[in-house]
Amino acid sequence: MTDEHSQVPSTGDQSVSSSRYTAEVGQDPALQTTTLSLSSTDQSNSSRNTLVCIAPEFGSNLFRFRVGEHDLIYTDQQLLKKRDYTGNFVLWPFPNRVRDKRYTYQGQMYSLEDVQRPGNDAALVHGLVFDRPWHYTQPVIGQDAVSVTTYIDINTESPYYTGYPFDSRLSLTYTLSGTELTVTYQVHNKSTRALPFGFALHPYFSTFADKHDVFVSIPAQAVMEADDEMLPTGRIFDVRKVMYATYDLREPTPIACLKLDHVYTRLNQPALSILDYKKLAMQLHISATDDFTHLVIFTPEQVPSLCIEYQTCSTDAINLHHQSTALREIAHLLEVQPGETYSGAISYSVVFTA
Template sequence: MTDEQNQMPSTGDQSISNRLYTADVGQDLALHTTTISLSSTDQSNSSRNTLVCIAPEFGSNMYRFRVGEHDLMYTDQVLLKNKNYTGNFVLWPFPNRVRDKRYTYQGQMYSLEDVQRPGNDAALVHGLVFDRPWQYTQPVIGPDAVSVTTYVDVNNESPYYTGYPFDSRLSLTYTLSGTELTVTYEVHNKSSRALPFGFALHPYFSTFADKHDVFISIPAQAVMEADDEMLPTGRIFDINKVMYAMYDLREPTPVAYLKLDHVYTRLNKPALSILDYKKLAMQLHVSATDDFTHVVIFTPEQVPYICIEYQTCSTDAINLHHQSPALREAAHLLEVQPGATYSGALHYTIVFTT
């Protein structure tokens, strides 16, 4: 952290038209950590105010996305303080799972055996940075948006470096404009060799009291078969076929009817998913740049949330990548050449239906 950053908390504001933009960096007494808040205030309709909160030291977890009085991000504060699975956490460089905690890249085998995760630990789950402390820059407040950048470095002092020895920096820029949040990721390869990666965010979107009143639609034409460890077999099911029609979410479907933990692919363009809160007269639109080729839908029972995880690759892409041309295409592993950068973006947009 720089001396300038240590002078927090800081606040600022700027307005244009009917919106007032502010930013705050300070200490959250309940979480016992530094948090960053970005807000977009509608000066004529408080039900359209938007607030985003990020905890850099907790893996750059975006633990709050509030619109009016409704917090669309489900966050368990105990889990958040333990850097566990809640809020909206970062999956990088391996979204989802890695079979047997090992992989081969460019002829060399790497082991991730030292990485420990809660629950079933047979496969590496959810990458290497969601439980690491991140750094951040000063928020930037403009006439029509407010933004902040967080980042984490991988080098020979990083945990698990032997399992992923690719010197690099992952940066996330959160930009709030009106009721739209854009999260732009950038991977900078600081090493002397190609760097393999996949990127995703893992949001727990609130469904509130009744999942029957929340509808989801996903523009995907296929779903990947998974084995008992939730790892891809390599088979892809075309949901246009009658035998796989139960996975079809192209038309709005009540979340209450779903029991899924599946990787969707072959996304239509534009790849716009919609979570429709009927009682709230509000929709959450999720979209992304074309590098996001897969969407994981997770609908656990008896909990008030749904996960819509846009990924730039499949589960276990790092292992599927070298098995065959067909699996290489299905995996969509991304690579960055030495000294180069790669970037993409996710968009969370609130649309009011009345």
Template sequence: MRQLFGFLLLFATAAPLSAAEIHDDIDADTGWQVITAQAGQTKIRVVPAAGFNVFSIEHAGRELLKTPPALADLPGVSYGVPLLYPSPNRVRNAQFTFDGKTYHFDANDGTNFIHGLVHNVPWTVRRTEVDAHQAVIEAELVFAPGTKHYAAFPLEHTLRVTVTVRPEGVSWKYEVDNTHGKSKVPFGFALHPWILYQGERKNTFLTIPATQWMEAENLLPTGKLVDLEGTPFDARAAKSLEGFVIDDVYSGMQSDHPTVADFRDEGIQLSLDASDDFTHLVVYTPENKNWFCVENQTCSTDAHNLYQQGLKAESHLLVAEPGETLSGTVNYRIRDARGHKFSRWEKAIRKFEAQDRQHPPAAGGTLFVGSSSIRFWDLPKYFPDRPVVNHGFGGSQMIDSLYFADRIVLPYQPRTIVVYAGDNDIAGGQSPETVAKDFQRFARKIHAALPETKIVYIAIKPSLRRWNLYEQMAKANDLIAAFAETDERITYADIATPMLNEQGTPKPELFIKDGLHLSPAGYELWTSVIEPLLPRAN
């Protein structure tokens, strides 16, 4: 798939990122439109021609979905978030009867039919909107004579889906519009996300707040509902996915009880909540894969056939009457499990953006980012012959520089990035491993967009005020130094050793009265270490 460079090109003059945006590109190999929508740190890519599939969700530089190796591989149900309609998952013997009429499908799963009709056909985009808080894309698929999907499901109506991107995640709203139809439309709607493990499987925990499990034979529900208590399928309390290998249907989902995937290695959670019509959930966790699926459904698998057997409650098949429109919503919410409040920095970030609109820095300079040790550094004084940008914001942690990189780092296309963060992380209770992982994520994010950019990480300093924490800080330094050894584009700057005296404790003259922030002598020392690591000034 051709890389989409539109985002970076928009900011070649270092204009700041707006709160939300939408732009599109044309994939060179397929000729398909690829729409990119972003709000805050959440970015999606969607292809209307391939089933209106949101095939990528990035949050704070982290890809959450299994993406196709090439865009031409996208149509179908193997990547991204395919839409399943009108028959989520399997239909026994590839047929069902409703109101005396039998509907036949082409078997594609042995003798059965699986995953519906809409994931591999082109959709029509009807609306895109952007405001200060969200980006919206609305598309529809019309079931009308002459279309392949109508031939299999010959009921005139329209399926409409609206995808909304917000800083905290992504939502899908479906509408089955039968306002002009003459017949009832029996349907189910579902999302089939291919979710990447973030960290190890054993440290990924899933909470499924269902009340019952659906007994099945050959992956087709019998219609019998089994209480979860005492069964191996009970994940109402968080359950590690290590050894939890299932492909099963849950029932009794409620809108105020989300399913939660807790990626404990990375400290993030993906919460999946839905409106009350999404009563069922399919969970697929195969062995030896780097992904799993959690599928919010408005109905059970094989819902039409169960409904025909009189199992209306068990199937929860929805029926749109002539003149009626039915709708529902699924929300994916991504959050830092540490309870981190990124919003506290919004004022500082907007100030950077406003300043740089007035006086845009030239691309290709050296950008400093991180906490107050960066913020208080008089860069023009200490680096008079270099184009420098100071984006330090006091009190911040490594994850904050990662989170806001799209707004205060990447648009400036720096030749070199100098980072100082981790001090506040350890003081705030984060582990050395968490600090190191957050820096690794920061580096991956930078190099995904700017592969030639050099990164200089300034070691967490030994300070008078936080000397009791320095053993943990030193461990974080060691982990980051080891990571830097694996990538020639990353340099670990050891300012810690020269800040210690002969007794191995911090030199008091390097700090102001608070014992934490640097004195002019401290900044002189830092400059003497950092200056030789920067590329020669032009």
């Protein structure tokens, strides 16, 4: 869906370009959907040519981030067409799980029981927008970068509005500069009361054939304890202590050694995580603005990927927020006052080591 002020049609292909940067709005025949493509060409080294693709009708899923011949985002096209968990999808306004699919905010109780997700996880919500169609605006090309913006509105016509009745707009601006992609989010509160939210991206980063040759490091000093439903108990473990050292990923660790689905916090600033592809002599640097206080490390068993999910809050932040002062700090639920906006950004940058 295009913006009402956009000059880019939603059917057919249209591309614009500069000497280095190109943007295209087109139809992907395999996915049978509109795609937004941003590309950067390095005339002196084709291994640094970069392509970014977003599917606005599939939840604004960032399903491709290709540098040279390497697709750094793992995407199962069949799952993407089902709007399932693959690629790099958006978690808003509730990253990950909400206990019992219920929450209380400013004395009012809300239910998310109507939200249905794949699998049998009774608490998993993953937000309300990753499987919804988004709008997009005309790409913008400059001398140093190319960008495009997608957005989705929450209003009385939205599914699950009774579970999250806060009129608002979430916008994402994807900016490609060389081999660095920055995703800037902005939340605009259009309602007459405070709006609570958390934001995250859920990327499946490719590990390719051999996980023994891919290393990860993250700047986290602590990990959150979770119960049997993968919900936080409120306890935090210091990974610098010997008894919790198995969770310590501050130094590069082979992905093959990991079996995790954990929320990390107490991030050092700048909060830089590194995915090091040793055989490819290439690193993926993942960073974010300081509103991102948590990150999830998830090691899927069935697909060659690793999830490094930067979050502005803990899992179930909407419930932890009102329980105590200590839990409020741990939760880090963000709030936007009526008529105001809030923004932050996540960056993915490819660095060559040889």
